[in-house]
Amino acid sequence: MDRGPERLPVVAILDIGKTNKKGFLIDEHYRIVWENNCRFPEITDEDGDACEDVQALAAWVRQTLQEMLALRQYRVKAFNCSAYGASFVLINEEGQVIAPLYNYLKPFPPDLQDKFFADYNTADELPGITASPVLGSLNSGLQLYRLKYQQPALYQATRHALHLPQYISYLVTGHACTDITSIGCHTMLWDFPQQKYHHWVGQEGITDKLPPIFPSDAVMTAQLENDRLVAGAGLHDSSAALIPYLATFTEPFALISTGTWCITLNPFNHRPLTAEELQQDCLCYMEYQGRPVKASRLFAGQEHELQTRLLAAHFQVAPDYYKQVEFDPLLARTLDIPVAPALSHFSNRPLAGFPDYERAYHQLMIDLVAAQLQSTQLVLDNTPVKRIFVDGGFSRNPLYMHLLAAAFPQLEVYAASVAQATAVGAALAIHRHWNPRSLPGDLVELKYYKTESIQQV
Structure with missing residues (x-):
């Protein structure tokens, strides 16, 4: 039959x-x-x-x-x-x-x-x-x-x-x-x-x-x-999205999940939160096997959206014109690095001081990455992290990725992507109960950003 x-x-x-x-x-x-x-x-x-x-x-x-x-x-x-x-x-x-x-x-x-x-x-x-x-x-x-x-x-x-x-x-x-x-x-x-x-x-x-x-x-x-x-x-979505990375990589890493908020998750920082860290918007998530994951938050995606709208209006270009801007390391070296990084630093710079969109956008990204460095460093300090993975919107932004690699010259910096990471993480959490196969080695797609090609900015 x-x-x-x-x-x-x-x-x-x-x-x-x-x-x-x-x-x-x-x-x-x-x-x-x-x-x-x-x-x-x-x-x-x-x-x-x-x-x-x-x-x-x-x-x-x-x-x-x-x-x-x-x-x-x-x-x-x-x-x-x-x-x-x-x-x-x-x-x-x-x-x-x-x-x-x-x-x-x-x-x-x-x-x-x-x-x-x-x-x-x-x-x-x-x-x-x-x-x-x-x-x-x-x-x-x-x-x-x-x-x-x-x-x-x-x-x-x-x-x-x-x-x-x-x-x-x-x-x-x-x-x-x-x-x-x-x-x-x-x-x-x-x-x-x-x-x-x-x-x-x-x-x-x-x-x-x-x-x-x-x-x-x-x-x-x-x-x-x-x-x-x-x-x-069932799982909390932020914890589920981390599971593909925990399942794939055993060497200590931090994940910067970028969107409206840019959240740095460090599964290898188990120290209790200090009062200073709490005041600087740090918190802990719990990963699915019960270990705390220290995290810091930065409203960088929202700031990027706000400032690129202002840039587009000032230079009379499309709102998403920034997607056409290629990273220029020579230009980046001539721009100002904030001494006291703040998320709103760029908003205090007069746009009339920039001759073109490209120069202004490079400065915006330098300011944002300087704030990101400060935020991420809060959860990296004194931990054995050797690699940073970036997923979400900024992982597809070459200026952000090159500048981040330059900001962390001692670490390997990768743009990472997992198709539907949250859903895949929920499936991985119960892997042994339904899937007789071993875990695939290609769950996470990585693109390495070298620091040698540019000076630290």
């Missing part, structure tokens, strides 16, 4: 961003063989603040999985997901969602924040111990604290508070759990030195709302209609 062609074994991954929701099927060689994406409008919570439509999201999750399982050319062996952090889904004893998915940008009541810090930050140590700069609702633990004091009936009805990645996993498995990459991401919940919840979490009774921690590299069984598969607990 002809059984037809062999079905390709794959893992199903959902990647939930603030704007785009993506579904992928990834084969055993970590090639994406199927994908779809969706976006839907935000709704508002009871205060009129914008928030995710959690019901629409749940419907999309179920529909996408049904669509994946209906593709008879693929055999879905496993499932995992990644999603943005600092966001809780509240469910009751019956597993029903009982509150909006509050936005992490929702204003936090100042009086309640004052009360919290008066009670639990008397020695000014809480941000350092929990590796969490004071960020209001972005400290997701404070969202539960607010709920307890401002919406006690809703708090009482909450059986489980699930970070968003774990809610997506719960929809698939029916198993409520907590994941270390979510609770370890500027939540103010986790005591990094003690490797347990901070004492305030127990004192307020919030641990009763948080289900047991489930290992990020473990799986549970899920039954979807006629299909039985294994499923992970």
Whole structure:
């Protein structure tokens, strides 16, 4: 009897961003063989603040999985997901969602924040111990604290508070759990030195709302209609995006992930955050095997966008004209290196002082990379890092890459790319449970930038 062609074994991954929701099927060689994406409008919570439509999201999750399982050319062996952090889904004893998915940008009541810090930050140590700069609702633990004091009936009805990645996993498995990459991401919940919840979490009774921690590299069984598969607990997206690099490289490295924010992640810096580092916008993420990843942030992508718009208007060229500018090391050597780098340094330079766009743009990038050097150095100091990988938008900008290589002459600097790094990272986290093959050696594509070709600038 002809059984037809062999079905390709794959893992199903959902990647939930603030704007785009993506579904992928990834084969055993970590090639994406199927994908779809969706976006839907935000709704508002009871205060009129914008928030995710959690019901629409749940419907999309179920529909996408049904669509994946209906593709008879693929055999879905496993499932995992990644999603943005600092966001809780509240469910009751019956597993029903009982509150909006509050936005992490929702204003936090100042009086309640004052009360919290008066009670639990008397020695000014809480941000350092929990590796969490004071960020209001972005400290997701404070969202539960607010709920307890401002919406006690809703708090009482909450059986489980699930970070968003774990809610997506719960929809698939029916198993409520907590994941270390979510609770370890500027939540103010986790005591990094003690490797347990901070004492305030127990004192307020919030641990009763948080289900047991489930290992990020473990799986549970899920039954979807006629299909039985294994499923992970879900991962915070920043931690998931780091996994392809951790899986590929054993020598110490730092990753500069560039976009609106340029975030330097150093998985080889395990020292506790100092007060000075917290004041300079450093924080810690937790990688999927439970080790802290010290990180620094710079709003450089946003500054680049702002300044290139101003340059385009001044020199009467297209907004993206900078993409045509080739790196000129001779020109770079004639320009000014900021003595006290600041992200806004270029905005204080009069554009009338530049004879052409190319000279002005070179100066802008020198100023931005000087600020990047300062930011990255915060998490590199006294660590064995030998290489810097840059991914995201600036990895495709030759001026940024050449200048960064010149700024770190003692290190190897590479432009790096991983197709859908977050989704691939979620698949890699549970690799041993679904994929009999060894890890491919070409997960990360690298381009080396030499420092010898130019002087340090």
